[in-house]
Amino acid sequence: MALRTEELLLNVGPQHPSTHGVFRVIVKLDGEVIREAIPVMGYLHRGTEKLAENLNYTQIIPYTDRMDYVSAMTNNYVLVHAVEKMMGLEIPEKAEFLRLIVMELQRVASHLVWWGTYLLDIGAMSPFLYAFRDREMIIDFFNELSGARLTYNYMRVGGVKWDAPEGWIEKVRQFIPYMKSKLDEYHELVSGNEIFLARIKGIGYYDAQTAIDYGLSGANLRCTGIDWDVRKKEPYSLYNRFEFDVPTSTGGDCYARYLIRMEEIRQSLRILEQAVEQFPHEGETMGKVPRVLRVPEGETYAAIESPRGEIGCYIISKGKDKPYRLKFRRPSFVNLQILPKLLVGETMTNLITILGGIDIVVGEVDA
Amino acid sequence: MKEGADVQPAADSDKEKEEKAKAAAEARAARAAARAAAAAQKEGEGDSAEAPKPPSPKQPLLDRFVEIIKEKVHADAVEESFINERDDHLPCVVLKSDYLIQTAGLIRNHPELKLNYLRNVAGSDMESHMEVIYHIVSLEKVQEYALKVRTDRNEPSIPSVTPIWETANWNEREIYDLLGIDFPGHPDLRRIMMSDDWEGHPLRKDYEPLDPEV
Numbered sequence: 232m233a234l235r236t237e238e239l240l241l242n243v244g245p246q247h248p249s250t251h252g253v254f255r256v257i258v259k260l261d262g263e264v265i266r267e268a269i270p271v272m273g274y275l276h277r278g279t280e281k282l283a284e285n286l287n288y289t290q291i292i293p294y295t296d297r298m299d300y301v302s303a304m305t306n307n308y309v310l311v312h313a314v315e316k317m318m319g320l321e322i323p324e325k326a327e328f329l330r331l332i333v334m335e336l337q338r339v340a341s342h343l344v345w346w347g348t349y350l351l352d353i354g355a356m357s358p359f360l361y362a363f364r365d366r367e368m369i370i371d372f373f374n375e376l377s378g379a380r381l382t383y384n385y386m387r388v389g390g391v392k393w394d395a396p397e398g399w400i401e402k403v404r405q406f407i408p409y410m411k412s413k414l415d416e417y418h419e420l421v422s423g424n425e426i427f428l429a430r431i432k433g434i435g436y437y438d439a440q441t442a443i444d445y446g447l448s449g450a451n452l453r454c455t456g457i458d459w460d461v462r463k464k465e466p467y468s469l470y471n472r473f474e475f476d477v478p479t480s481t482g483g484d485c486y487a488r489y490l491i492r493m494e495e496i497r498q499s500l501r502i503l504e505q506a507v508e509q510f511p512h513e514g515e516t517m518g519k520v521p522r523v524l525r526v527p528e529g530e531t532y533a534a535i536e537s538p539r540g541e542i543g544c545y546i547i548s549k550g551k552d553k554p555y556r557l558k559f560r561r562p563s564f565v566n567l568q569i570l571p572k573l574l575v576g577e578t579m580t581n582l583i584t585i586l587g588g589i590d591i592v593v594g595e596v597d598a
Numbered sequence: 599m600k601e602g603a604d605v606q607p608a609a610d611s612d613k614e615k616e617e618k619a620k621a622a623a624e625a626r627a628a629r630a631a632a633r634a635a636a637a638a639q640k641e642g643e644g645d646s647a648e649a650p651k652p653p654s655p656k657q658p659l660l661d662r663f664v665e666i667i668k669e670k671v672h673a674d675a676v677e678e679s680f681i682n683e684r685d686d687h688l689p690c691v692v693l694k695s696d697y698l699i700q701t702a703g704l705i706r707n708h709p710e711l712k713l714n715y716l717r718n719v720a721g722s723d724m725e726s727h728m729e730v731i732y733h734i735v736s737l738e739k740v741q742e743y744a745l746k747v748r749t750d751r752n753e754p755s756i757p758s759v760t761p762i763w764e765t766a767n768w769n770e771r772e773i774y775d776l777l778g779i780d781f782p783g784h785p786d787l788r789r790i791m792m793s794d795d796w797e798g799h800p801l802r803k804d805y806e807p808l809d810p811e812v
Contacts, residue, residue: 276791281800317684443714446765464740531685532718532733545720558720568768
C-alpha cells in the first residue's frame with residue numbers, strides 16, 4: 232500500500248523569533264519541502280505616511296527613527312536630505328561630517344546586529360553576544376551624541392541637532408582599530424566554519440536578472456555581481472571625498488550576502504578612518520534655515536544607501552510647512568518580495584536561513 | 599498695531615502675522631512671476647521681458663525619451679513632458695494610461711534606455727485626480743527617468759506593470775490598499791498593510807477614520 236501524504240499548512244509567525252518582529256509566513260508543506268509560501272505583513276503598520284501629512288517636517292523626523300529601528304540614523308538622513316534637496320539648502324561642512332560619521336557607524340552597528348542574529352537563527356549562540364558587545368559601543372557613542380540609544384532624532388533639516396561632545400571624535404577614532412581586529416576575529420570564528428558553510432552555501436540562490444526584476448538593493452543586489460551602491464553611483468553627502476570599495480560577489484547565495492555584509496563593515500571603517508582624520512573641529516552644526524520650514528511647491532525623490540539597501544523618500548509639496556504626500560521607499564519591503572520565490576522547493580530549515588539572509592526589519596517592511 | 603504697552607505674546611503674534619503676510623505676499627509675487635514666465639514662454643521666445651531660463655542639461659535626454667515613445671508606441675501616448683528641476687533635473691513624462699504597458703515594455707528593453715530597474719512606485723491622491731509615479735533607473739547607464747500616469751479619482755484604474763517589472767507587485771498592492779487604485783493585470787491584488795476587512799483607503803484625502811478618537 233502506498234504511503235498517504237497530505238499537504239500541511241503551517242503558520243510561521245507572527246510571533247516567531249526568526250521573523251525578527253511581527254511577520255508571518257504561511258507555508259504549504261509536503262513533508263519537509265515547501266510547496267508555497269505566502270508572506271503576511273502589516274502587523275506593525277502604523278501609517279507613517281498618513282501621519283506625516285499632518286506633521287511639519289521637523290516633527291516627522293522622530294517617526295523615521297521608528298521605521299528601520301536598527302538603522303535610525305540613515306532614516307533620519309533620507310528625510311532631511313529630501314527636504315534639503317527641495318529647498319536647495321547649504322549644509323555646513325561640520326554638520327555633514329557628523330552626519331556621515333554617524334551613518335557609517337550606524338552601518339557597522341546594523342550589520343553587527345544582522346551578523347549576530349543571523350547566526351543565532353541558524354544555531355550559533357555566542358556570535359550574538361560578541362556582536363551585541365561591540366554594537367553597544369556604537370550605541371554608547373550615539374547616546375552621548377543624542378541622548379538616545381536607538382531612536383536618535385539627531386538630524387535636522389539644515390544640519391544636526393547637537394554638536395559632538397568634547398573627545399567624541401577621539402573615541403570614534405579609537406574604536407576603528409578595535410573593530411577591525413574584532414572583524415578579523417569574527418571571520419576566523421565563523422566564516423570558515425564547516426557547519427556554518429553547510430547551512431548557507433548555495434542556499435537562496437538567484438541570478439542578476441532576477442535581482443534587478445525584483446528591484447532588490449543593498450547586499451541582496453550586489454551578491455549577484457552588480458556593483459550598484461547609491462553612495463558611489465549617485466553620490467550624496469560627502470561620499471565622493473572618501474576612498475572606499477563596493478564589495479560584490481557573483482555567488483548569489485546566502486553565503487555571498489554574508490561575505491558582502493562583513494566586507495561592508497570593513498569599508499565603513501575605512502570611510503570612518505578618513506572622516507575622523509579630516510573632521511573640521513571648528514564650524515557650525517546648523518545651516519541658515521528659516522524658522523518655519525516651507526518646502527517650495529513641487530516634488531522630489533531622494534535616495535540613499537541604508538545598510539539594507541536603497542531607502543528613498545518621495546515628497547510632494549504644495550508649498551506648506553507640511554508635506555502633501557510623503558512616501559518612503561523601504562528597502563526591507565522591496566527586498567522581502569523575493570522570499571516566496573526563493574522558498575519554493577526548499578526545506579523548512581532553509582526558510583530561516585533565507586529569510587535571515589535577506590536582512591529585513593519589520594518596522595520598515597510595514598512602516 | 600498698538601505701541602509700547604503690548605504684552606510680549608501679543609507683540610510676538612503681531613510680528614508673526616506680519617511675517618506671514620510678508621511671506622505670503624512674496625510667494626504671491628513669485629507665483630505671479632512664474633505664471634508670467636510660463637505665459638511668455640508659451641507665446642514664443644524672444645519677446646518676453648525676462649531672460650529665458652537656460653535649458654536644463656537633461657533636456658536632450660527628455661527630448662530623446664519622448665521621441666522614442668512617440669515613435670515606437672503612439673504619437674498620442676505622451677500627455678506632457680517636463681524637467682523636474684527640484685529633483686536634479688529629472689526627465690519626467692506624463693503618459694496616457696492606455697499606453698503604459700507598451701511604453702514600459704519598450705523602455706525596459708530599448709538599447710538606448712535599458713530602464714531595467716524600477717526603484718520606486720508611489721501613488722498619490724491629488725484631489726482632482728489620482729496619479730502614480732514610477733522612478734526607473736538604468737543600472738547600466740546610471741540614468742533615471744520618471745513616468746507618471748493620471749487616472750480618474752472616482753474609478754481609479756491603471757494597468758499593472760508587474761508583468762514588466764516584478765518589483766511592482768507589492769508596490770501596487772500597497773497603492774491599492776492605501777489609495778484604492780485598481781491595477782488590472784495584477785496577479786494577486788489584495789490588501790497588504792491593512793487587514794482584509796478594512797473599510798476605505800487611508801491615504802485618500804477624503805478618508806475618514808472609523809474611530810476619530812484614535
